[in-house]
Amino acid sequence: xxxxxxxxxxxxxxxxxxxxxxxxxxxxxxxxxxxxxxxxxxxxxxxxxxxxxxxxxxxxxxxxxxxxxxxxxxxxxxxxxxxxxxxxxxxxxxxxxxxxxxxxxxxxxxxxxxxxxxxxxxxxxxxxxxxxxxxxxxxxxxxxxxxxxxxxxxxxxxxxxxxxxxxxxxxxxxxxxxxxxxxxxxxxxxxxxxxxxxxxxxxxxxxxxxxxxxxxxxxxxxxxxxxxxxxxxxxxxxxxxxxxxxxxxxxxxxxxxxxx
Amino acid sequence: xxxxxxxxxxxxxxxxxxxxxxxxxxxxxxxxxxxxxxxxxxxxxxxxxxxxxxxxxxxxxxxxxxxxxxxxxxxxxxxxxxxxxxxxxxxxxxxxxxxxxxxxxxxxxxxxxxxxxxxxxxxxxxxxxxxxxxxxxxxxxxxxxxxxxxxxxxxxxxxxxxxxxxxxxxxxxxxxxxxxxxxxxxxxxxxxxxxxxxxxxxxxxxxxxxxxxxxxxxxxxxxxxxxxxxxxxxxxxxxxxxxxxxxxxxxxxxxxxxxx
DNA sequence: CAGTGGTCTAGACCACATC
DNA sequence: ATGTGGTCTAGACCACTGG
Numbered sequence: 001x002x003x004x005x006x007x008x009x010x011x012x013x014x015x016x017x018x019x020x021x022x023x024x025x026x027x028x029x030x031x032x033x034x035x036x037x038x039x040x041x042x043x044x045x046x047x048x049x050x051x052x053x054x055x056x057x058x059x060x061x062x063x064x065x066x067x068x069x070x071x072x073x074x075x076x077x078x079x080x081x082x083x084x085x086x087x088x089x090x091x092x093x094x095x096x097x098x099x100x101x102x103x104x105x106x107x108x109x110x111x112x113x114x115x116x117x118x119x120x121x122x123x124x125x126x127x128x129x130x131x132x133x134x135x136x137x138x139x140x141x142x143x144x145x146x147x148x149x150x151x152x153x154x155x156x157x158x159x160x161x162x163x164x165x166x167x168x169x170x171x172x173x174x175x176x177x178x179x180x181x182x183x184x185x186x187x188x189x190x191x192x193x194x195x196x197x198x199x200x201x202x203x204x205x206x207x208x209x210x211x212x213x214x215x216x217x218x219x220x221x222x223x224x225x226x227x228x229x230x231x232x233x234x235x236x237x238x239x240x241x242x243x244x245x246x247x248x249x250x251x252x253x254x255x256x257x258x259x260x
Numbered sequence: 261x262x263x264x265x266x267x268x269x270x271x272x273x274x275x276x277x278x279x280x281x282x283x284x285x286x287x288x289x290x291x292x293x294x295x296x297x298x299x300x301x302x303x304x305x306x307x308x309x310x311x312x313x314x315x316x317x318x319x320x321x322x323x324x325x326x327x328x329x330x331x332x333x334x335x336x337x338x339x340x341x342x343x344x345x346x347x348x349x350x351x352x353x354x355x356x357x358x359x360x361x362x363x364x365x366x367x368x369x370x371x372x373x374x375x376x377x378x379x380x381x382x383x384x385x386x387x388x389x390x391x392x393x394x395x396x397x398x399x400x401x402x403x404x405x406x407x408x409x410x411x412x413x414x415x416x417x418x419x420x421x422x423x424x425x426x427x428x429x430x431x432x433x434x435x436x437x438x439x440x441x442x443x444x445x446x447x448x449x450x451x452x453x454x455x456x457x458x459x460x461x462x463x464x465x466x467x468x469x470x471x472x473x474x475x476x477x478x479x480x481x482x483x484x485x486x487x488x489x490x491x492x493x494x495x496x497x498x499x500x501x502x503x504x505x506x507x508x509x510x511x512x513x514x515x516x517x518x519x520x
Numbered sequence: 521c522a523g524t525g526g527t528c529t530a531g532a533c534c535a536c537a538t539c
Numbered sequence: 540a541t542g543t544g545g546t547c548t549a550g551a552c553c554a555c556t557g558g
Contacts (some may be wrong), residue, residue, distance in 0.1 A: 010315055025553090025554080025558050026529060027526075027528090028527075028528070029527075029528085043544095047432075050543095051536070053542075053543065053544085054543085054544070055542095055543095063528080063529090064528065064529045065529090065530090066528065066529065066530080067526095067527085067528060067529080068543090069544085070527085070528090072544095078520065079520060083539080083544065083545090084536090084537090084543085084544075085535065085536050085543070085544045085545065086535070086536030086537040086538080086542085086544065086545095087536080087537060087542095087543065087544080088543060088544075089543090089544075103518055103519065104539085106517070106519075111369075200518070200519060201519040202516070202517070202518055202519070203516070203517045203518075204514045204515070204516055204517075205465060205487060205510075205514060205515040205516075205517070206487065206510035206514050206515075207467035207468070207485035207486050207487045207508075207510050208467070208485055208510075209485050225467035225468055225469050225485035225486070226467050226485070227465060227466065227467045227487075228467075245420065248467075250465075250466035250467050250468075254464040254465060254466050255464070255465040255466075256462070256463070256464055256465075257366070257462070257463045257464075257465070258460070258461075258462055258463075259363065259364055259366075259460060259461040259462070259463060260338065260339060260460050260504055285534090285535080287545075287546060287547090288546075288547070289546075289547085308525095310550080313523075313524060313525085314524080314525070315523095318528090323547080323548090324547065324548045324549070325548090325549090326546095326548065326549080327546085328549065329525085329526090329545060330546085330547090332525095343525065344524085344525080344555090344556090345521080345524070345525045345526065345554065345555050345556080346524050346526095346554070346555030346557080347524065347525080347555080347556060347557085347558035348523095348524060348556095349522095349524090349525075472528075474535065492526090521557100521558080522556105522558090523546080523547085523554100523555105523556085523557090523558105524554100524556075524557100525553105525555080525556100526552100526553075526555095527552080527553070527554095528550105528551085528552080528553095529542095529543085529549100529551080529552100530548100530549090530550095531547105531548085531549095532546100532548080533545100533546080533547080533548100534544105534545075534546070534547095535543100535544085535545070535546095536542105536543080536544080536545095537541100537542085537543075537558085538540100538541085538542085538543095538556070539540085539541085539542105539546100
């Protein structure tokens with residue numbers, strides 16, 4: 001069966017058209033990967049669920065199991081799915097995965113204890129997006145947003161103050177009560193409550209002097225140098241869906257990054 | 261040829277010894293990868309040189325080309341080698357690779373211009389390692405070290421002051437003159453002048469108040485919040501060979517990090 | 521043109537999980 | 540015992556580079 005498949009027909013194909021430079025060639029396994037991403041984006045399988053087995057997907061797409069394997073390998077490299085030998089391949093989720101809990105949390109204790117911080121909601125407000133946030137989130141200036149402020153406590157002491165700005169259209173019905181009631185990470189909450197899955201982010205760090213209110217909440221003197229962490233987080237397709245500004249006291253904590 | 265190879269004989273093997281838990285199984289391609297890393301560590305091929313082709317390596321190790329391919333894929337994922345279709349597979353180097361120039365430089369201009377900074381040597385001193393640096397570099401306290409201080413200038417203005425501590429045993433003959441004369445990144449210099457190749461690093465970031473001398477060198481007021489970036493860099497096998505403390509002015513620059 | 525890495529296939533077998 | 544992902548092989552063919 002030399003692949004008379006629908007996916008395969010979308011291959012190089014193009015006759016002697018006068019297209020000069022662009023790739024004009026996308027490997028089959030990457031086409032399969034794109035199709036799987038679309039299925040993930042369309043919520044065909046839920047987080048934590050197993051996707052169909054490799055032989056099943058191979059039949060579905062009319063390619064060999066080896067090609068499906070390469071596609072899934074690429075998905076796993078992007079942390080969109082998790083492979084588990086003998087069990088299956090599962091849609092990545094923020095509600096489990098104890099091992100990758102720190103994928104989006106780079107603040108660590110100086111003493112090396114790998115303790116996960118507790119979240120304490122300060123307030124939840126609705127408002128209109130400013131120009132800068134609108135630009136970062138791909139909104140129109142003035143679009144409705146929800147702004148959450150929360151503290152992260154390690155061992156009972158606050159070290160991070162986060163201000164999280166979300167497009168109101170995607171997070172309808174977000175209330176302080178629901179947020180406070182949820183056990184687990186905020187991205188786990190977004191995933192289960194709103195079907196919004198964060199899969200990547202960009203962070204920009206600066207050092208700033210603590211403003212009065214933040215200083216009070218973090219228990220430091222105003223003007224103390226703090227780490228400012230600005231994050232834009234993305235779902236499938238690189239669509240930005242969260243802007244977050246964190247202020248971190250670095251007296252007993254630090255931001256960790258592994259360069260490979 | 262069902263692999264009567266030396267590499268293969270090192271496989272599960274173990275008779276009914278009473279070893280209980282550990283993996284006791286390492287895939288062939290990872291064994292091949294380990295052998296290739298050892299060859300890289302032993303300087304069998306120089307940075308920028310091509311390693312033998314896949315068929316040649318397959319013959320050398322007595323495995324199929326597909327297995328060698330998986331081993332090389334793993335090396336490429338670790339950024340130890342670079343694949344170039346039609347040309348070969350090359351030992352990674354810091355002296356070229358314009359595209360990965362920013363793998364170890366996460367400081368960017370706020371305005372988004374991707375300009376590579378110029379390095380200006382402040383001083384080079386010899387001394388003895390303190391306890392903390394000795395611990396981080398796996399030295400004995402008091403072992404000889406070389407300490408380089410340098411400024412990074414973007415567009416003529418200094419934004420980073422680095423203090424770089426190196427084990428003197430690995431960097432014999434390092435002088436200010438040679439450092440200043442080298443065109444290119446410092447890791448490129450270490451690679452060509454001392455055969456020391458940096459392949460990974462850990463960074464810890466804090467916010468601190470600018471000390472007087474650093475403030476003067478960076479052109480900011482003493483006490484200004486600065487980003488402090490502590491880095492331990494590693495060669496093959498995870499051996500630490502550099503400790504670096506950077507102080508970064510974040511008025512027109514920031515530390516960028518992509519979370520995947 | 522020959523040589524390199526890149527893709528795709530097909531099948532055998534291994535390791536792990538579950539029943 | 541069955542089904543899952545993981546490894547290994549062998550061979551065909553494609554895309555790119557350079558003589």
